[in-house]
Amino acid sequence: MIAVIDYGMGNLRSVEKAFLKVGYDVRVTSRPEDVQKADGVVLPGVGAFRDCMKELSDLGMTDAVVKAIIEGKPYLGICLGLQVLFSESEEFGRCRGLDIFRGRVVRFELEDRALKIPQMGWNQVSLKRQCPLFRDIPDNSYFYFVHSFYVAPDDEAVVAGTTEYGVPFTSAVWKDNIYAVQFHPEKSQALGLRLLKNFGDIVAQVKK
Amino acid sequence: MLAKRIIPCLDVKDGRVVKGVNFQNLTDAGDPVENAKFYDDEGADELVFLDVTASHEKRKIILDVVGRTADDVFMPLTVGGGIKGLDDIRDLLNAGCDKVSINTTAVHDPFFIKKASERFGSQCIVVAVDAKRVRPDMTYEPEEPWFSDPFLREVRLVVPSNGGLVWAISTHGGRKMRFIDAVKWAKKMEDLGAGEILLTSMDRDGTRDGYDIDLTRAIAEAVTIPVVASGGVGTLEHLREGLVEGKADAALAASIFHYREYSITQAKEYLRERGVPVRL
Numbered sequence: 001m002i003a004v005i006d007y008g009m010g011n012l013r014s015v016e017k018a019f020l021k022v023g024y025d026v027r028v029t030s031r032p033e034d035v036q037k038a039d040g041v042v043l044p045g046v047g048a049f050r051d052c053m054k055e056l057s058d059l060g061m062t063d064a065v066v067k068a069i070i071e072g073k074p075y076l077g078i079c080l081g082l083q084v085l086f087s088e089s090e091e092f093g094r095c096r097g098l099d100i101f102r103g104r105v106v107r108f109e110l111e112d113r114a115l116k117i118p119q120m121g122w123n124q125v126s127l128k129r130q131c132p133l134f135r136d137i138p139d140n141s142y143f144y145f146v147h148s149f150y151v152a153p154d155d156e157a158v159v160a161g162t163t164e165y166g167v168p169f170t171s172a173v174w175k176d177n178i179y180a181v182q183f184h185p186e187k188s189q190a191l192g193l194r195l196l197k198n199f200g201d202i203v204a205q206v207k208k
Numbered sequence: 209m210l211a212k213r214i215i216p217c218l219d220v221k222d223g224r225v226v227k228g229v230n231f232q233n234l235t236d237a238g239d240p241v242e243n244a245k246f247y248d249d250e251g252a253d254e255l256v257f258l259d260v261t262a263s264h265e266k267r268k269i270i271l272d273v274v275g276r277t278a279d280d281v282f283m284p285l286t287v288g289g290g291i292k293g294l295d296d297i298r299d300l301l302n303a304g305c306d307k308v309s310i311n312t313t314a315v316h317d318p319f320f321i322k323k324a325s326e327r328f329g330s331q332c333i334v335v336a337v338d339a340k341r342v343r344p345d346m347t348y349e350p351e352e353p354w355f356s357d358p359f360l361r362e363v364r365l366v367v368p369s370n371g372g373l374v375w376a377i378s379t380h381g382g383r384k385m386r387f388i389d390a391v392k393w394a395k396k397m398e399d400l401g402a403g404e405i406l407l408t409s410m411d412r413d414g415t416r417d418g419y420d421i422d423l424t425r426a427i428a429e430a431v432t433i434p435v436v437a438s439g440g441v442g443t444l445e446h447l448r449e450g451l452v453e454g455k456a457d458a459a460l461a462a463s464i465f466h467y468r469e470y471s472i473t474q475a476k477e478y479l480r481e482r483g484v485p486v487r488l
Contacts, residue, residue, distance in 0.1 A: 122253055
């Protein structure tokens with residue numbers, strides 16, 4: 001079973017339906033027990049970094065997520081679910097993240113006034129290495145982004161994909177069982193569904 | 209590179225698509241979900257449902273439409289029309305829509321946009337700016353009560369004596385003019401937390417004469433959030449004008465796509481040939 005963590009901030013219906021569409025049943029849950037029992041964990045995210053960390057902590061979810069990751073369960077972070085993996089964010093003052101990866105979450109500071117914040121729309125992901133999450137997805141494919149902040153990892157080795165928006169930024173990370181993307185696969189039509197299927201396949205394989 | 213977005217818009221009344229319904233290829237051409245799937249297959253970048261349902265009792269129908277669309281179509285979905293409170297937004301987001309577009313309620317209470325963006329995040333709060341060129345003979349609704357607030361009063365319209373180009377806000381589908389400057393209003397909405405502006409020229413809407421480019425550029429240059437141009441598209445060249453000369457981030461059109469005069473793919477190929485970055 002794949003657990004999709006619901007921390008009360010946003011609509012998870014699209015994530016749930018998208019997994020269903022590619023043949024994977026997921027459980028949307030706010031209970032740490034479900035994460036403990038799950039074979040894979042998805043943390044989708046909208047809203048603010050600080051609220052997300054607070055809600056996760058109030059639900060007792062922080063430890064459950066970190067434990068699942070340490071145990072080697074496949075983890076998929078989407079948008080904020082990518083950002084909270086890092087040490088700290090500068091959104092609305094400094095805020096600590098899960099600190100799985102060293103690095104910071106920073107705001108776009110764009111010289112070019114023609115580039116709007118948030119970045120909203122379809123942009124390309126340039127793949128830095130062969131990553132199972134992107135299996136059968138061509139390099140430089142378009143995915144749907146909505147965000148004002150991006151991650152700046154200390155360790156370049158975790159970067160799986162980058163995107164150009166005034167500056168090149170990290171749009172996908174991968175290390176061992178940890179996968180995370182800045183864009184929204186559940187809103188990225190066929191290639192987004194392919195990515196979610198790939199994650200489902202990874203979970204199924206690990207389970208075996 | 210971020211692609212310019214092409215966004216088809218469907219007018220939905222009482223759960224049915226309002227415009228012509230005599231298409232082949234669709235099992236049920238009046239069904240918004242069938243239309244959404246059609247645009248999804250064509251590679252639309254987003255979809256907008258404009259709910260023009262008049263009666264309050266039938267307003268729940270749109271939630272069912274959104275839900276059924278989101279079950280099958282995995283692209284960003286915006287719903288506009290009839291959003292009066294935070295509960296309406298919550299219900300729409302829970303049904304599977306990604307953004308809501310708000311006009312009249314923002315004009316009645318500008319701080320509603322602040323409340324909505326703080327509660328749900330700026331990324332899902334779109335302010336629909338319906339604007340008309342100011343003419344000397346225009347009549348306006350009484351001045352807004354909130355003009356008494358100095359912070360908000362900055363948006364009050366100043367009609368230029370020398371015939372300079374200024375746009376005022378309208379509500380109720382262009383029927384009521386407000387004594388509000390459209391460019392200053394868009395900026396104020398950004399300040400209060402709007403994540404995007406859906407800009408419609410009420411002078412051009414339905415004319416097929418093309419976007420009001422001066423208006424589009426004035427607003428696109430005034431705000432740092434994305435601007436979706438709307439109102440007046442009759443040709444593919446109009447899309448290009450809005451995105452390039454008008455500096456919009458996205459181009460919305462209804463009729464040319466709805467009546468199948470052009471496909472989304474044709475529109476994108478036209479734009480790409482002219483150097484506009486699109487997703488194909």
